Amino acid sequence: MYDDGKLTTIFLFLPPALVLFTIFVIWPILNATNFSFYKWSGYGELTNFVGMQNFQRLANHSIFHQSIWNSVKLVLVSLLIQIPLALTMALLIYKKTSVNTAFRLIFFAPYILAEVATGLIWSFIFDGDYGVTAQITQALGIDPIYILADKNYAFLTIITVIIWKYFGYHMMIFIAALQAVPHDLLEAAEIDGASPWRIVWYVKIPLIAHAIKLSAFFAIVGALQVFDIIIPLTNGGPSNSTHSIVSYLYYFGLVQLNVGYGSAVGVVLFLLCIVTAFSYKRFAIDKGGEL
Amino acid sequence: MAALEYINIKKCFGPVTVLPDISLTIPHGSFTVFVGPSGCGKSTLLRLTAGLEDVTAGVLKIDGEDVTDKQASARGIAMVFQSYALYPHMTLADNIGFALKMAGLPKAEIRRKVESAAEVLQLTPLLARKPGELSGGQRQRVAIGRAIVREPKVFLFDEPLSNLDAALRTQMRVELAQLHKRLGATMIYVTHDQVEAMTLADRIVVLNKGVIEQTGTPMELYTRPQTLFVAGFIGSPKMNLFSGKVAAAAGAHTFGVRPEHIDVSENGGEWRGEVRFVERLGSDTFLHVEVPEIGLIIVRMDGTSTYSGGSTIGLTPRAGFTHRFNEQGAAI
Ligand SMILES: Nc1ncnc2c1ncn2[C@@H]1O[C@H](COP(=O)(O)OP(=O)(O)OP(=O)(O)O)[C@@H](O)[C@H]1O
Ligand SMILES: [Mg+2]
Numbered sequence: 001m002y003d004d005g006k007l008t009t010i011f012l013f014l015p016p017a018l019v020l021f022t023i024f025v026i027w028p029i030l031n032a033t034n035f036s037f038y039k040w041s042g043y044g045e046l047t048n049f050v051g052m053q054n055f056q057r058l059a060n061h062s063i064f065h066q067s068i069w070n071s072v073k074l075v076l077v078s079l080l081i082q083i084p085l086a087l088t089m090a091l092l093i094y095k096k097t098s099v100n101t102a103f104r105l106i107f108f109a110p111y112i113l114a115e116v117a118t119g120l121i122w123s124f125i126f127d128g129d130y131g132v133t134a135q136i137t138q139a140l141g142i143d144p145i146y147i148l149a150d151k152n153y154a155f156l157t158i159i160t161v162i163i164w165k166y167f168g169y170h171m172m173i174f175i176a177a178l179q180a181v182p183h184d185l186l187e188a189a190e191i192d193g194a195s196p197w198r199i200v201w202y203v204k205i206p207l208i209a210h211a212i213k214l215s216a217f218f219a220i221v222g223a224l225q226v227f228d229i230i231i232p233l234t235n236g237g238p239s240n241s242t243h244s245i246v247s248y249l250y251y252f253g254l255v256q257l258n259v260g261y262g263s264a265v266g267v268v269l270f271l272l273c274i275v276t277a278f279s280y281k282r283f284a285i286d287k288g289g290e291l
Numbered sequence: 292m293a294a295l296e297y298i299n300i301k302k303c304f305g306p307v308t309v310l311p312d313i314s315l316t317i318p319h320g321s322f323t324v325f326v327g328p329s330g331c332g333k334s335t336l337l338r339l340t341a342g343l344e345d346v347t348a349g350v351l352k353i354d355g356e357d358v359t360d361k362q363a364s365a366r367g368i369a370m371v372f373q374s375y376a377l378y379p380h381m382t383l384a385d386n387i388g389f390a391l392k393m394a395g396l397p398k399a400e401i402r403r404k405v406e407s408a409a410e411v412l413q414l415t416p417l418l419a420r421k422p423g424e425l426s427g428g429q430r431q432r433v434a435i436g437r438a439i440v441r442e443p444k445v446f447l448f449d450e451p452l453s454n455l456d457a458a459l460r461t462q463m464r465v466e467l468a469q470l471h472k473r474l475g476a477t478m479i480y481v482t483h484d485q486v487e488a489m490t491l492a493d494r495i496v497v498l499n500k501g502v503i504e505q506t507g508t509p510m511e512l513y514t515r516p517q518t519l520f521v522a523g524f525i526g527s528p529k530m531n532l533f534s535g536k537v538a539a540a541a542g543a544h545t546f547g548v549r550p551e552h553i554d555v556s557e558n559g560g561e562w563r564g565e566v567r568f569v570e571r572l573g574s575d576t577f578l579h580v581e582v583p584e585i586g587l588i589i590v591r592m593d594g595t596s597t598y599s600g601g602s603t604i605g606l607t608p609r610a611g612f613t614h615r616f617n618e619q620g621a622a623i
Contacts, residue, residue: 182374182376191368193390
């Protein structure tokens with residue numbers, strides 16, 4: 001049984017949380033699910049019920065396949081390149097010195113920058129006509145290069161910008177975790193004859209495993225939601241080769257006034273996130289102890 | 292040959308000098324205790340020995356070999372930390388065997404050594420557990436086990452018992468003493484608890500503000516403290532120390548006598564005073580006696596003593612058990 005205090009707490013704090021959760025999470029999801037069965041521009045009555053048609057179209061749309069593949073690539077890059085990079089940097093600069101503080105600031109700064117501003121800055125850098133790239137090619141006296149318009153390089157560029165922007169965030173999580181590792185454990189390992197590299201491998205990394213798992217989770221969810229970097233950089237181009245799932249939703253759902261279709265994409269994305277989150281919890285967290 | 296030699300060791304942290312000039316030799320197989328008040332530099336001296344801190348100046352030798360510039364792992368020492376410093380993600384077996392694994396020993400040999408250490412410390416049934424699932428005393432044993440398997444030349448302990456409750460502390464003290472006897476290894480033990488120091492040590496080094504006040508056996512320190520500081524630090528309750536006319540009459544700046552070395556009489560006595568307060572511990576009774584020309588004197592009597600507050604009694608320091616110190620605090 002709950003004692004009085006607990007009951008009061010529940011009555012006091014649960015309703016606001018529940019109401020907010022319902023208004024901002026449950027209700028939109030239910031709505032979107034409903035829309036996804038209609039052909040609907042976003043204005044006027046929902047009249048044109050089309051059943052599973054939106055989903056069928058989605059399943060057959062090669063650009064959607066490409067955008068899923070791109071999102072998968074972003075997830076993989078986040079896990080296999082971004083997190084290890086962040087961990088390496090964190091291990092190098094986690095100790096409290098003034099030089100390290102300066103480095104931390106530099107690496108963390110991109111994360112604070114607004115996404116759209118990031119996109120604009122980098123699109124200026126990569127601009128083959130007027131940007132930094134243009135100045136370089138002119139100085140070298142070679143033909144202009146349009147990296148963002150090149151199908152082979154456009155997405156690679158997006159990946160680079162995303163790593164640049166977000167690795168500092170993960171680095172900060174790791175730094176906080178590393179600073180919490182008891183100092184005498186490291187000294188014990190030193191006396192036990194572990195080399196600095198082995199101390200990292202056998203002591204530091206296991207002791208911050210919870211932070212790494214948490215970080216990886218944020219990285220996966222974040223990668224699935226990438227959107228506002230892509231729009232200013234490539235707007236999904238060239239020839240729709242650089243869409244993520246969300247930018248695909250935005251472009252083919254909202255911009256083209258196909259809200260019913262966009263909702264179907266949203267439902268797929270939602271399911272994808274849920275499945276990922278639960279399987280991550282199942283395989284990475286439950287197996288290896290608590291988060 | 293000495294197990295350890297500290298030759299003019301100096302240690303500064305930035306502008307702060309913690310150990311100005313330490314010279315000390317520690318014999319093979321001894322159980323040496325560094326004792327002193329908080330902040331006097333005991334841990335620093337131990338950490339210098341371990342190689343966890345660099346000396347500012349001076350030379351440190353272990354087994355005759357200069358190890359001043361050697362890494363911690365190459366000095367042949369093992370250390371037991373106050374916090375135990377067990378690796379929380381490893382099983383006890385892995386904790387104890389970690390140093391051996393780092394040294395590249397074959398798995399079978401590691402297992403054999405870990406098992407025999409666990410046997411000694413009664414940890415065998417717990418080897419598959421992780422440190423989080425152990426009691427404080429068991430963790431302490433694991434920390435000791437981790438030191439034992441390395442077969443070090445010197446064991447270093449930094450207040451290993453201070454996180455344990457009183458009963459467990461007494462038990463572990465006995466176990467440590469037995470361990471020392473069995474292994475015959477050189478052990479250095481840091482504590483600020485003078486009871487631990489007296490019971491464990493065969494040699495005590497008393498430190499005060501980074502300076503060695505006195506080195507000797509527990510009984511030497513107790514019976515012949517060479518400085519005022521040692522006189523006040525060793526022994527509980529503290530030695531009665533006072534200056535003034537009575538001290539001057541004895542030809543000293545400060546005069547000292549331990550509570551257990553004062554004889555009490557109804558009548559007569561060298562000093563007469565009024566019992567202000569009586570502390571009964573069962574085994575002992577401590578009388579707090581106000582003597583007009585001296586001040587408060589504490590007297591130890593056995594538990595059956597019937598004196599009570601308000602009575603006036605005579606006190607006589609036992610001949611041959613008094614201590615005299617000059618103005619600089621050195622024994623006369
Ligand atoms: N890394 C350090 N940087 C600066 N000062 C330090 C450092 N380590 C210790 N000190 C100083 O050195 C002095 C001695 O410290 P130490 O830890 O050796 O004391 P201790 O005798 O072990 O005391 P305790 O009984 O409280 O453990 C203290 O004044 C402390 O502030
Ligand atoms: Mg200390």
